[in-house]
Structures are given as structure tokens and as C-alpha cells.
Amino acid sequence: MWWLRRDLRLDDNPALLAAAGQGPVLALFVLDEALRRPAGPVRLAFLYRCLRDLDRRLAGRLCVRTGDPEQVVPAVAGEIGADVVHIAADHGPHGRRRDEQVARALLAGGRELRRTGSAYAVEPGRLVKPDGSPYRVFTPFYRAWKAHGWPAPAAPAPTEPDWLDPASLSGGSEEIPPDPDLDGVTLPPPGEQAAHDRLHAFLRGPLGDYARHRDEPAADATSRLSPYLKWGCIHPRTVLDGVRAATAPATGGATDDATDGVMESAEKFRSEIAWREFYADVLAANPSSARSDLSDTLARMSYEPPGESFEAWKWGRTGYPIVDAGMRQLLAEGWVHNRVRMIEASFVCKDLHVHWTHGARWYLERLVDGDLASNNHGWQWTAGTGTDAAPYFRVFNPVSQGRRFDPDGEYIRRWVPELRGLPAELVHEPWKCPGGPPNGYPGPIVDHAVERRDALARHAQARNAS
Ligand code: FAD
DSSP, rough: EEESSSSSOSSOOHHHHHTTTTBBEEEEEEOOOOHHTTTTTHHHHHHHHHHHHHHHHHHHHHHHESHHHHHHHHHHHHHTTTEEEEEOOOHHHHHHHHHHHHHHHHHHHHHHEEEEESSSOOOTTTTTOTSOOOOOOOHHHHHHHHHHOOHHHHHHHHSSOOOGGGGSSSSSOOOOOOOOOOOOOOOOOOOOOHHHHHHHHHHGGGGGGHHHHOOOTTTTOSSOHHHHHTTTTHHHHHHHHHHHHHHHOOOTOOOOOOOOOOOOHHHHHHHHHHHHHHHHHHHOOOOOHHHHHSSSSTTTOOOOOOOOOHHHHHHTTEEEEEEEEHHHHHHHSOOHHHHHHHHHHHHIIIISBBBBHHHHHHHHHHSSSOOHHHHHHHHHHTTTTSOOOOOTTOOOOHHHHHHHTTOOOOHHHHOGGGGOOOOOHHHTGGGEEEEESSTTTOOSSOOHHHHHHHHHHHHHHHHHHO
């Protein structure tokens, strides 16, 4: 039996290959309340669409069951007489606990839960510092990650697995639930083929200029693979191999500036994939950092409860155009550009003085790529409670960030229609328009200069008190 969780694909799937090597395979997905509850409608709808896509590829032979995996998995394995249930290892706090419980329940019936591979190129926990402790800083992790390397994508099985039809089970397969109400959010196309199409479009186009343009939210300069990586519609190994193949220098060819640019872009892109791996590794070593500060240096920091201004942030009504553009993109697409995520998080933590967990929760509710490790550690990086080596006093100025990374205001005009008529000089500071911001757009809910000073004062106080 192959129990899928975050590996909704048939290609480059070592756990599936291990299962297929043992005989006919039943593919099982369990709709677990613990998976559904925190996901939010956008991520759930994307998951359901990916499952429907996979079921189509399996000609209707994906077995879907609702319930607690601790009961469902042993019951289905028992019914088909599977000795081994194959999975890809899950290193998240919930996944690890769940799998231990399922393994125990299976063992009680004389069956085995066998882990092959994971959702990462280098499995979390594999890399440790020379003193044996886990990494807490990205750069040395990245060096170790590259030196360790990863296997090539798994070769396809010589023959298509012999799929068991769930219709032969007493409970059959349940219908994949209909999409929850998406409130107008547009989702990317789901599934494995869409992930590969996305990768190839990126390799053919934006990858070449990734290093130069990846920080510009108006440019379509990043891969947008994050929702597919989230559910394992594609494995990072496949992505890394695609980048390697697309940028391999022609043998004997002379290098020029363009080639150097491509190589620099490939390196930058690999390092972004490595951030995902780093955060998974940090979470595996520090499970409580999903919910609370990784570092205790700001344990005595004073925060404000999330109130009206936090609500204004959630709905893109802060009066700071780059912040509002990002929040409106989140509400419309379930996705936000990475640079803007950092600006958003800084605004919550440093301008509103609200603890990062509140912002992180809202993101996880709304993001199509919402991932506990990347999201919560991305928030902690900005809050200064996580892995950032240059911590709390990094305060993003929403106006200068906007001017620097969206100089013409193209991104802002795309997402904030009230400001579409403004020229570049005013679009980042619409309160400077004669008569105030146009079309009912709000004035700034806080004064950034004042809040920056306040943030630094709170920081100094917290450091002195600890
Ligand atoms: P690309 O630039 O094309 O990068 C390729 C892949 O590398 C991404 O798909 C992603 O898997 C990984 N990656 C890139 N940047 C990062 C990063 N900073 N940290 C971790 N992985 C990275 N990413 C998520 O996948 N899920 C989240 O819930 C999430 N929440 C975030 C919250 C905050 C506050 C911040 C600052 C970042 C967050 N990120 C998250 C990381 C990053 O913003 C997204 O991965 C990226 O924007 C996805 O777009 P892309 O696929 O086009 O990225």
C-alpha cells in the first residue's frame, strides 16, 4: 500500500517505487481533520484539485478516505492484506507524531510502516554541524547542503504499477470533496503535469534573469512552484535537476557575460530551494518553533494585541501602497511575492508591534503554498526571533522598499485600483496628493518613522531586561 500525503505525483517518487516493487499497489489518501482544519479554503481547494487530477491519472483508482489515519490506514491495509505501508517521511511536528502512532497501530497487526525519501532533496536532520548539533544559520547550512548533494531523480519503474482498484474494498473510495467557497480567488492549474509545465516555462524563460529580477514583484521573474512543492506535485530533486540540465555549460564553450548571468541565476535559485530545506531542517530540530520564538533573545519584548490596525493590514487598508498591494494579492491569488512577504511581515512586527504568530496564522489561512516551516520561519526571520543573524533592528521602510523594488509603481497599480491614476512620484506616498489619497484610499494608519523608533526602543528594552 502507498499512503500519499505530501507527494501527490507519480514521477520521481521513491516511496511509490518501493511499493510497486512489492506487487500490486493501492494508493490511499486520508482526509484527516488535522490536515483540513489549519489549511483554509484556498489551500484545501488546491489540494482537492490536485487529488482529482491524480485520480484521473490513476483512472479512478485513488482511494480516498476520511478519518483518523491511526484507524484508517491499518484498517485498509488489513483489508487488502498489505504487509507494508509505504510513505515518504514527514518531519513536521504533527506528521512525525501521526506517523509514529500509525506505525504502532500497524505493528500491532503485524504490519510495517516503511519510510522511503522525503519532500526534500536532503532529508531534514541529515546535516549537522561538526559538533553534531543542528544548523541555526543559513549560510553554513547551505555550504553543507551543497557539499552533501542529492541523488538524481528516481528513474521511472520499468512498467506501470499494477494499481489495485478501491472499488473492490468494502468501503470503496469516497468522493473527493467539492471545492470550498474560494471567494473569488484564482488558483494555479493543479497537479503533476501543471507543475512540470510550470518548471519548464521557468527554465526556458525567467531563470536566465532570476538573480537580477527576482526581487521585483511586478516582474513575472520567479518560478511560482511553491504550491506544487507544498503538495509534492513535483519533487525539489526534479526541480534542481531541471536547473542543472538547463544551465549546464556546453562542453568546451567559452563563457561570456550572458553565461555568467545564467550561472549566477542558477546558483541564486538553488539557494532559494535551500532556504526551504533549511527551514524544514530547523523545524525538525525545534518542533516548538512552529508556534513560538525559536530564539529566546526577545522573550521580554512587549507586543500589542492584534486590533483594528491589524484588521486593516489583513484586508489591505493600511494606507501604505506596497503593503496593501501585497495583502490584496494574497486575497486574490493566495500567493504573494517573496519581497512583499518580507515587507508585510516587517509591517506587522515592527510597525504594528504585533507578535509574528498572528500574521503567520493569517498567512497560513490564506496562502495556497502555506507551509508551516517556510511560513513560520519566514515570519520569525523578519521578527528577529528566528534564524536571522542581523536581527530585530532590520526595519523595512514600506515607502523606500516600494520605490526600490517597484520603482514605477506597476505592482501597486495592479493590485490597488484606487491608485491607478497616480504617477510614479506619488504612487508610493498617495497622502502627498493635493487633497489627500484619491478614490477613498485610506491615509497611513501609522507613522512609520514613529513606529520604527518605538520598535527599536522596545527592542533595546527587551535586550536590557534579558
Ligand atoms: P522562487 O523564487 O521561484 O523560489 C523557488 C522555490 O524556493 C520556492 O517555490 C520555495 O519552495 C523556495 N523558496 C524561495 N524563497 C524561499 C524562502 N525565503 N524561504 C523558504 N523557501 C523559499 N514559502 C512557502 O513555500 N510557503 C509559505 O508558507 C511561505 N511563507 C512565507 C512567509 C514569509 C513572511 C516569508 C518572508 C516568506 C515565505 N515563504 C513561503 C517563502 C517565499 O516567499 C516563497 O517560497 C516564494 O515567494 C514562492 O514563490 P516562488 O515559487 O515563485 O519562489
